[in-house]
Structure formats: C-alpha cells, structure tokens
Amino acid sequence: MIQKKYKLKRIYETGRQASFAKPVDEVRFVINYKNELNPAQYEAASAVDGAYLIIAGAGTGKTRTLVYRVARLVELGYDPQSILLLTFTRKAANEMMNRAALLLDNRCSKILGGTFHSFANSVLRKYSKAAKLDPSFTILDQGDTTDVINLIRNQGAYVTKEKRFPNKETLNKVYSLSTNTGKTIEEIIEENYPHFIDHLKKILDIQKVFKEYKRRNNLLDYDDLLVYLKNFLEDLNAGTKSLLHSIKFVMVDEYQDTNKLQADVVKGLTQINKNIMVVGDDSQAIYSFRGANFKNIIDFPKLFDDVKIIKLEENYRSTQEVLNFANRVNEGAFEKYTKHLYSIKSGGELPFIVAASTENLQSKFIVEKILELREEGVPLGDIAVLFRSSFFSFDLEIELTKANIPFQKFGGMKFVESAHIKDVLAFLRIAANPKDVVSWYRVLLLHEGVGPKTAQKILDELATARLTIKANPETVTKFNYSDKIVKLFQLLYKIHTTNNLPSEKLQMVLDYYYPIFKDIYDDFNKRNKDLEIFQNISENYKSLDNLLSDMAIEPIIDSVIDVEAPDNEEEYLTLSTIHSAKGLEWHSVFVIHVVEGYFPSSRSYDNVDSLEEERRLMYVASTRAKQNLFVTYPMNLYDREAGITLSKPSRFISEMSTDLAEGWLIDEDF
DNA sequence: AGACCCGGTTTTTTT
DNA sequence: AACCGGGTCT
Numbered sequence: 001m002i003q004k005k006y007k008l009k010r011i012y013e014t015g016r017q018a019s020f021a022k023p024v025d026e027v028r029f030v031i032n033y034k035n036e037l038n039p040a041q042y043e044a045a046s047a048v049d050g051a052y053l054i055i056a057g058a059g060t061g062k063t064r065t066l067v068y069r070v071a072r073l074v075e076l077g078y079d080p081q082s083i084l085l086l087t088f089t090r091k092a093a094n095e096m097m098n099r100a101a102l103l104l105d106n107r108c109s110k111i112l113g114g115t116f117h118s119f120a121n122s123v124l125r126k127y128s129k130a131a132k133l134d135p136s137f138t139i140l141d142q143g144d145t146t147d148v149i150n151l152i153r154n155q156g157a158y159v160t161k162e163k164r165f166p167n168k169e170t171l172n173k174v175y176s177l178s179t180n181t182g183k184t185i186e187e188i189i190e191e192n193y194p195h196f197i198d199h200l201k202k203i204l205d206i207q208k209v210f211k212e213y214k215r216r217n218n219l220l221d222y223d224d225l226l227v228y229l230k231n232f233l234e235d236l237n238a239g240t241k242s243l244l245h246s247i248k249f250v251m252v253d254e255y256q257d258t259n260k261l262q263a264d265v266v267k268g269l270t271q272i273n274k275n276i277m278v279v280g281d282d283s284q285a286i287y288s289f290r291g292a293n294f295k296n297i298i299d300f301p302k303l304f305d306d307v308k309i310i311k312l313e314e315n316y317r318s319t320q321e322v323l324n325f326a327n328r329v330n331e332g333a334f335e336k337y338t339k340h341l342y343s344i345k346s347g348g349e350l351p352f353i354v355a356a357s358t359e360n361l362q363s364k365f366i367v368e369k370i371l372e373l374r375e376e377g378v379p380l381g382d383i384a385v386l387f388r389s390s391f392f393s394f395d396l397e398i399e400l401t402k403a404n405i406p407f408q409k410f411g412g413m414k415f416v417e418s419a420h421i422k423d424v425l426a427f428l429r430i431a432a433n434p435k436d437v438v439s440w441y442r443v444l445l446l447h448e449g450v451g452p453k454t455a456q457k458i459l460d461e462l463a464t465a466r467l468t469i470k471a472n473p474e475t476v477t478k479f480n481y482s483d484k485i486v487k488l489f490q491l492l493y494k495i496h497t498t499n500n501l502p503s504e505k506l507q508m509v510l511d512y513y514y515p516i517f518k519d520i521y522d523d524f525n526k527r528n529k530d531l532e533i534f535q536n537i538s539e540n541y542k543s544l545d546n547l548l549s550d551m552a553i554e555p556i557i558d559s560v561i562d563v564e565a566p567d568n569e570e571e572y573l574t575l576s577t578i579h580s581a582k583g584l585e586w587h588s589v590f591v592i593h594v595v596e597g598y599f600p601s602s603r604s605y606d607n608v609d610s611l612e613e614e615r616r617l618m619y620v621a622s623t624r625a626k627q628n629l630f631v632t633y634p635m636n637l638y639d640r641e642a643g644i645t646l647s648k649p650s651r652f653i654s655e656m657s658t659d660l661a662e663g664w665l666i667d668e669d670f
Numbered sequence: 671a672g673a674c675c676c677g678g679t680t681t682t683t684t685t
Numbered sequence: 686a687a688c689c690g691g692g693t694c695t
Contacts, residue, residue, distance in 0.1 A: 088684095088685090089684095089685085115685065116685075117685050118685085141685085142684080142685080222684090222685050223685095225685090226685095286683075287683080287684075289682080289683060289684085290683085290684065290685080388682070388683080389681080389682045389683070390681090390682085390683085391681065391682090411683080411684085414684095418686090419686085419687080448673090448674095449672095449673070450673085451672055451673045451674080452672085452673090453671080453672055453673085454672080454673085552685090553685070554685090577682085577683065577684095578683080579682090579683045579684065580683090580684085601682060601683090603682070604682090613683095617683085
C-alpha cells in the first residue's frame with residue numbers, strides 16, 4: 001500500500017504540467033473532483049486538451065474516471081454533443097452516460113456514445129453523399145456476410161474435389177482479418193491457413209466479386225462500416241470537416257481490443273481537434289480473433305504527439321485474495337505485464353478450486369452453492385457463472401431450471417441469429433432495400449417448390465428490373481410463377497410503398513409468414529415467443545431503417561431485459577461467456593469447465609499467442625469477482641471431437657499454490 | 671432437373 | 686441448432 005501511494009505521487013508530479021498551465025477554479029464546480037477521485041484518477045478526469053493513454057488495471061475505477069471526465073467537461077461548458085465516447089458495447093456506453101447524468105445532470109446523457117460500428121452507421125447515414133453511399137444501405141451481420149460469400153463461392157468454378165477449398169466461414173475470416181489488420185490476404189493465409197496458399201488466386205477472385213456484389217446491391221458488412229468511415233474521414237471533404245469540427249473530444253474505452261482499422265478511425269477522428277483519451281489494459285486483451293492487437297495500446301504514444309500516460313493501479317473491486325489469484329494467473333504468462341494489482345479490501349476468503357467427478361456434479365454443486373449464497377443474503381443479480389464457450393453451460397442450464405433459479409444468458413447464439421427472426425427480418429429488409437439479394441434469396445427459399453435454381457431465376461429477373469416490387473405487382477403474373485410467389489410480390493409491394501410504422505409493416509409480414517413458420521419449424525410454439533418479443537421491440541421505432549440497423553448492430557437481448565423488467569422485481573442469475581462479461585463485476589463468480597482442452601481450448605495449443613490469450617481470458621474471468629471466486633472443473637468430460645475423456649485441470653489452476661486457493665473435491669454422494 | 675428429406679457431424683470468442 | 690452430403694421423389 002505504502003509503496004503504491006508513492007508510485008501514484010510520482011506519476012502525479014511528472015505527467016501533468018501542460019494541462020494545468022491554466023489553473024481552474026475548482027470551487028465553481030458542482031462536483032468536488034479532487035475529493036471523490038484518487039490522484040491518478042483525478043489527473044485523468046481533469047484532463048482537457050491533448051492526448052492521453054490511461055492504463056487501467058481490472059477494477060481500478062476506469063469507468064468511474066471516464067464518467068467524471070465527461071461530467072467535468074460538461075461543467076466546463078463544453079457542448080455534450082462535442083464529446084464522443086466510443087465503447088465496446090452499446091450497453092457500456094449507456095451505462096456511462098447514465099452514471100454521468102446521475103452524477104451531474106441530464107446534459108451528460110446527450111453526449112455521443114456507442115460502439116465503433118454504431119457510430120459509423122450513424123455518420124454514414126447522415127453524410128452518405130460525402131461518403132459516396134446510398135443512405136438506405138443494408139447492414140449485413142456475420143451470418144448474412146457468410147451467406148453472400150457462399151453464394152459467390154458456389155457460383156464460379158472455385159471449388160474442386162481434388163483439393164480442399166476453404167469454406168465460407170474461413171473465407172470470411174480471411175477477408176475480415178485482412179481489412180481489420182491492414183495485412184494482405186496473402187499474409188493472412190500464410191500466417192493462419194498455410195495449407196490454403198495454393199488457392200490464393202481463387203480466394204482473391206472471390207473477394208473481388210464479393211466487394212463488387214456488395215457495392216452493386218447496396219450492402220455493407222461490419223468491416224465495411226469501418227472502412228467507409230475511415231475513408232470518409234481521410235477524405236477530409238466538406239462533410240468530414242463539418243463532422244470533425246463538431247467533435248471536440250474523443251474517448252475510447254477498452255483500447256487494448258481495438259485493431260489497426262479502428263486505430264485509423266481514431267486517428268482520422270482527431271485530425272482537427274487533437275483531443276484524444278484512450279483507456280485500456282494490455283493484460284485484458286481478448287479479441288485477437290477479430291484482428292485486435294494489444295500492441296495497439298503500446299504503440300499509441302507513437303500515434304500522437306506528447307502522449308501523457310497515466311496508470312491506475314489501485315483496485316477497488318476485489319479482495320486481495322481474489323487479486324492474488326488473478327496475479328498468479330498473469331505470472332504464468334510469457335509476456336509479462338507491468339501491472340500488479342493491489343486491493344484496498346482485505347480479509348476476504350481464498351478462492352476455491354473445485355473438482356467435481358462429473359459434469360453434472362459440477363452443475364449440482366453450483367446450484368447448491370447459489371442457493372446457499374442467496375440464503376446468506378447475496379442477491380441473485382450479484383452472482384455470475386462464466387465460461388469459455390457458450391455451450392459449456394448446457395448441463396447447468398437444465399439443473400438451474402429444475403431448481404427454479406431464473407437466469408439470463410449472455411453470449412453465444414443471439415436472438416437475431418435464430419432462423420425464424422432472420423426470416424422475418426429478411427422480408428423487412430427487402431422492403432427497405434429491394435436490392436438486398438441475400439434477403440431475397442432467404443425469403444424465396446421459404447416457399448414451397450422454390451429451391452436454389454428457381455430462386456436464382458427470380459433474382460436474375462429482379463436484377464434486370466423486369467421484375468420489381470416498386471411497381472404494381474400485376475406485372476408478376478406475366479411470369480409463370482406459382483400463386484405463392486405472386487402473393488409474395490403483392491405483400492412486398494404493399495410494405496415497400498405504404499407509409500406505415502415499422503410495427504405495422506412487421507404485422508403484415510407476420511400475417512403472411514405465420515403459416516409458413518408453422519409448417520417449417522416443429523418447435524414453432526417455443527419460437528413464437530421470439531416473434532412476440534420482436535413485435536414489442538418494433539413498437540419503439542418510427543423508422544424501418546433504424547430498426548433494421550439496430551437489429552444488425554446491437555445485441556437485442558439487452559433491450560429485452562430493459563423492456564420487460566424496468567422495476568427489476570425479479571433478480572436474475574447471469575450466465576455469460578467471458579468475452580461478454582468484459583467490464584462487469586459480481587459479488588460471487590463461478591468459472592466452470594476449467595479443464596485442459598476446453599479452457600485453454602485445444603485449438604489454441606499449436607500457437608503461443610493464442611495460448612497467451614486464453615490465459616488473459618482466465619485473468620479477465622477471475623478479476624470479475626468482488627468477494628467470492630469459485631473455479632470448477634469436471635474430472636470426466638467426454639470430448640466428442642477427440643474421442644477421449646478429458647480430466648486434467650487447466651494449467652491455469654494446476655500451477656496455483658495452496659496458499660492462493662483452497663481445493664475441494666465433489667464426489668457422488670454430494 | 672430441381673426440390674426435398676434424412677441423418678450424421680460439428681460448434682470458441684463478437685461488432 | 687444449423688450445415689452438408691447423399692439419396693429419393695416429383
């Protein structure tokens with residue numbers, strides 16, 4: 001503790017001359033920033049002009065610092081609309097804006113906040129002309145993107161039987177990594193898929209067709225949103241200048257998980273007003289599969305002049321016992337991190353490492369323990385179960401249901417990714433953008449008697465504009481399509497041309513879709529709930545374009561909770577992938593399936609960098625706990641892929657000494 | 671020729 | 686749960 005205070009003081013003295021050249025009269029502020037923050041936090045929160053890199057360890061009050069900075073800038077009289085806060089999720093942005101509003105006043109909720117992608121979306125719609133775009137572009141989510149690639153992949157003579165050709169997901173990954181990292185396709189293949197190097201020419205050809213296809217059909221995938229934004233910014237035309245003059249301060253949260261493309265966007269955003277603050281933690285970088293590189297944060301000082309670095313090292317979240325455990329996980333890393341977290345909380349319990357003889361006993365143990373915690377007064381909402389991959393929780397979900405414990409799952413399969421929601425969305429997307437061929441294809445295939453070939457024929461007619469939904473659907477009868485197809489065109493014509501609210505358009509689609517829906521899904525009863533939820537969501541929108549972009553960019557599951565439980569009478573247990581648990585905290589945290597082969601995943605074995613990332617993932621998971629940390633693993637877990645039973649505890653916990661964690665064994669008579 | 675049905679296989683992580 | 690491949694039906 002004493003040593004740490006000294007450290008903080010030193011930073012306080014070195015890095016701050018410039019921003020304090022003009023002293024500010026603290027008394028006139030509503031909030032006493034100096035008293036409510038520690039010196040390092042205060043230094044960051046009171047920064048105004050210039051470039052700042054805030055290295056903030058887990059639980060060191062990073063959010064708090066950003067929130068106070070927002071409030072302080074507003075108190076200084078800057079227009080909230082001139083402050084841009086880029087976060088990793090929409091949820092994080094909203095939380096910060098709400099907290100700032102509570103701290104000061106409602107002006108703080110008027111700042112610009114969101115993810116890189118949602119910000120890109122709103123800029124590109126507003127400045128579509130200057131960005132050389134049709135403003136009614138459709139956003140392709142990951143599934144849509146691979147669908148498009150698949151369409152192209154199957155059309156040309158790319159796939160031969162002799163030599164394995166990359167599948168649509170792999171192709172998408174290659175293209176996406178290339179755009180996000182700035183590396184060439186060739187480099188990406190050499191590094192990640194050397195066995196496909198012979199196909200390089202074809203892979204490049206498909207990419208060319210793919211790009212052209214998106215252009216022609218007015219489609220943007222996730223990466224395109226950022227690429228168009230970057231180009232628009234670098235273009236520095238009148239539109240760009242108008243935007244850049246309006247944005248005075250840029251803040252980026254979770255900077256360790258940004259990639260080259262995003263760094264370029266940040267650079268572009270700050271060309272005129274060079275006020276930038278990025279916040280991150282290199283030991284929590286867990287998104288390299290998306291092209292993120294934690295070296296981005298280390299390279300940040302090279303990107304701007306006179307970058308001031310501020311470190312936050314005092315942890316307010318976890319007990320020292322939890323931190324000792326997390327620090328030990330970090331010590332096993334090849335790439336050592338400079339931070340060593342210290343807590344201001346002491347006297348906690350040691351974390352538990354729990355070995356259960358089977359997966360089901362692991363689940364039963366967790367259920368029992370959760371009930372116990374609840375008896376002790378820990379609210380369900382303050383407990384979370386975290387895991388590496390979303391399917392690890394299947395068995396637990398069954399046990400929780402049996403025990404009547406309500407839970408909400410984050411990560412894994414999303415609402416908008418389920419087939420029936422995608423079906424309905426496809427209708428609406430055609431109405432919004434009749435050039436959206438992917439949606440056309442999906443909708444056409446829903447109809448009996450229409451397969452890939454017939455669908456393609458109709459698509460060809462649409463491309464020549466002999467068929468259209470913009471004109472009276474009578475023209476469809478000229479073609480010899482079934483009644484069903486004629487009806488479909490009538491529906492789409494109606495939706496496209498009328499001026500109804502999105503919810504009313506959705507209702508028309510649902511009336512049409514329902515018979516098909518009942519026919520193709522055995523479990524339509526269960527799925528019907530989702531359609532109802534979607535109806536509720538749609539009522540919040542006045543524009544179809546907005547509804548559709550939000551469905552593509554924002555994970556809808558969040559808004560469902562917000563809509564359904566505003567008073568939060570019912571508490572939920574949280575089940576979450578570690579990736580989705582980023583930035584969050586709970587009183588008690590369980591990390592399950594911590595077995596060699598699952599976590600770290602056997603897929604990461606052949607690559608040192610990915611193993612290191614698995615370790616950081618374990619670090620992120622354990623630092624989510626404020627008070628109690630339970631790390632569990634089943635000793636007999638059949639792995640279908642390898643055909644063997646996995647039983648070795650993960651290297652992350654087997655290296656843990658007994659003074660850092662308490663070991664338990666759960667066997668049959670539990 | 672094209673649609674459809676069945677069964678086996680395969681699943682990291684996310685905007 | 687969704688994808689792929691192969692076989693069968695129209």
